[in-house]
Amino acid sequence: MSRDKSSFSFDILAVDRASGVPMHRQLYEALRSYVLQGRLGAETRLPPTRFLAQQLGVGRNTVIAAYDQLLAEGYIEARPGSGTWITALNRPIAKIRVANDVSRNFDLSARGRRIASHPPPQRTRDKINLHPGFPDAADFPFATWSRLLTRNARRPSADLLTYYDFAGDRRLREAIADYLGVARGVDCVAEQVIVVSGAQAALDLIARILMDEGDIAWMEEPGYRGARSALLGGGARLLPLRVSRQGWSLNDPDLRPARLIYVTPSCQWPLGTIMRMEERLQLLAIAERRNAFIIEDDYDGEYRFRGRSVPALRGLDRAERVIYVGTFGKTMFSSLRLGFLVVPRTLAEPFARAISVTGQFAPLLLQATLADFIREGYFAAHLKRMRRLYARRQEQFIELCHQRLAQWMTVTENDSGMQVLGRFVFPFDDRAVAAAALARGIDVQPVSINYGHDEPEHGLLLGYAGLNAEQMMQAVTALRATFQDLARTPARREHRA
């Protein structure tokens, strides 16, 4: 069969003795359907009947009967001296529609269109990544990490091979509870810690099981786009909880009672505002009075270098209305995919059950290895080093921006340890700036994508944490050139009224 150019494997043919359908008929049906769908094309030679009969464990007459029928119907043809071949049919090719416009893809349900309509985070390979939220990967102790990983993977214990508890690995949950008490002022027990495959999974899970479609949720405006996507994906009607450098507009009369309230009190994303104590107490009182749950996204609460760290809102919560969301994607590395929630005691069991349905649990191997990493002190040591590193980098980055970009963009200190907000002096369109910067090798996030309601402020949310001195210089130089270009062109935004 050397001239047969097809990669079709006749191994996948099968007959079912128990089915009651004659075997030659089954074989005929299978071959015919493969021809019709184009898997068996005109360049395919059929195996000799004796050979195929042997392969399938059927009588040769069965194969002959099937071939005869296919021959009769024109699907195959006998070529003298060369065997039996598939006929070149004008077969109907299933049309491939490529509908990139998700909102008009009616194979999706209405809910599916809603969930899939949120553009995923866009990052481009082989560029300097100035996106917010990316830790330094060069300084992560991968050698230690892989040593611990190997220790667990080489001879996994029975506990690592079967899921007994969908809330996560017991040792990791204990380690997280201990860590949160000391580092973030969160008083909880391991039973309340639920491990999931990243903070995004945590947000999605909360939106799904604490809210019904059409329920109201308050979303920070501006606010973290991933949270907005999760809430909208869950069917929320979002009301903007406006935030400025002065604080949260908790007394906005338009804020009708909500089921969920999403906040980033330790360092507002993207503005960097820290929630004041009286705002915290007011917010807790609102949640308690209205039976709402507060989602506290403590996305980088670990990195504070000025003054003392701000304790988590969850630490003040007597009424168990706060659900704390944390991630190891920023303290470790972003593709780790381990996040967690701290939930009220009454919700621990329902969350674990829901995870068994949604499949948002994280691989136990990674959970156990992270537990070791924390227990053996590597996590604290790494955090300590990163805090110093990022503090230095923030200082350098801001200094560089002052020196070289001040004409176009103001960058101020930020309590977040991984990114700073650059506000434009000129009315540039931040998407145009990002596109132009990308052409110069810098992948950067426009601030305006964090707005879901109001006229956006334009600027850049600059993640400096992962950049070494050289990359930082390259990035700022490229941004300078970008601004110079744009200042010469008419690409600026119209001034707002």
Place this chain on the structure above:
Amino acid sequence: MSRDKSSFSFDILAVDRASGVPMHRQLYEALRSYVLQGRLGAETRLPPTRFLAQQLGVGRNTVIAAYDQLLAEGYIEARPGSGTWITALNRPIAKIRVANDVSRNFDLSARGRRIASHPPPQRTRDKINLHPGFPDAADFPFATWSRLLTRNARRPSADLLTYYDFAGDRRLREAIADYLGVARGVDCVAEQVIVVSGAQAALDLIARILMDEGDIAWMEEPGYRGARSALLGGGARLLPLRVSRQGWSLNDPDLRPARLIYVTPSCQWPLGTIMRMEERLQLLAIAERRNAFIIEDDYDGEYRFRGRSVPALRGLDRAERVIYVGTFGKTMFSSLRLGFLVVPRTLAEPFARAISVTGQFAPLLLQATLADFIREGYFAAHLKRMRRLYARRQEQFIELCHQRLAQWMTVTENDSGMQVLGRFVFPFDDRAVAAAALARGIDVQPVSINYGHDEPEHGLLLGYAGLNAEQMMQAVTALRATFQDLARTPARREHRA
């Protein structure tokens, strides 16, 4: 402060200079709230004012003013010669309600109650695990696996550290597409393969983005409980697609048009029936005519030892109505948490986008390592060994059951490579059998849990794949004793009319 038994760290106190609230007021509020929530108990001594002022970087008068107010309000007390202590208050303790009845937990939304109402798979530690779907872990080449893992983890490439494509690691998707073509007759390209954190996540995702609440889905009856949970979690109204050893009741007049149709055509869960070719063609025609999607759960299509393997339904699908769901949890090990979907081309981008919202993507480290494992031939070699091993084990297990359990239970050959169905000769209640077996050290799954609609058949779905000869003997011996006990007691079910 040696007598201080509290673990409270005053490090977490913070004042916000920019907030406009006097600093002593902020400090007062923080300390007061910690007292009220019980984090600062009567066994806590406050730090001296000078020390705390220094810690917080505030003037000593600020701390004194805060302490004075707390003293005035009775939250703290000065003990001569011993410093300032928290007063033993009769503080209000937030009531901890423990509502294990999820259906009445009104902190959850209606949707949340629905999702969390499905009991998660129950397995008990330190028992012999006879649950279906568990591969042999003792024979998995963990040494090779951990070597490949370390290679990727020690010096992860940039691609492994940042997510560029939420559909998964490119190399793994290519490896899966290649593998499916050869092994399962599925003709697809890497773009159509979407990697997720296990088959359960795949089912959940399909239900969410291809269906709206209240839409009709056909669910096999009996059928795989995890799929039923995912469909119900997505809000489906389920119509039973009845299956027997004779086949699928596709002509049931009660089957109103559905949006989704869930089937296990290669080997029906739990009955073991294989879908005949004409049923396959009829099902595809129904889906095409009614614009429904078929979910083909090919949960252990790899393990066929009798005759040839049955090609996947997806391989016959010209109209792109089949979504194929596969998992590596059964070919590798169950806690790996890697599964995948093969979707029509028009759905690839929406699925990837949805995953960026739901967080159901799998860690890239594991994806890349699995790609290596497949590409370097370890996967095929492992499968080949396991096929032989499980074939031998099935033979041994059935032989043992015939010899020792025939009086109570009939076990027949099954095309599934990992479990067989045991049908009771006596009208035992299978939950009672499972409970009694557990008391004898055998963790086993009753068949009746796979029914969602009809009066269930009782029996056991026996996963023998993970048992060595000794465990197998122990399991059968314990089951024999269990049956003997139950046959003597009146715990049998009432005979059905």
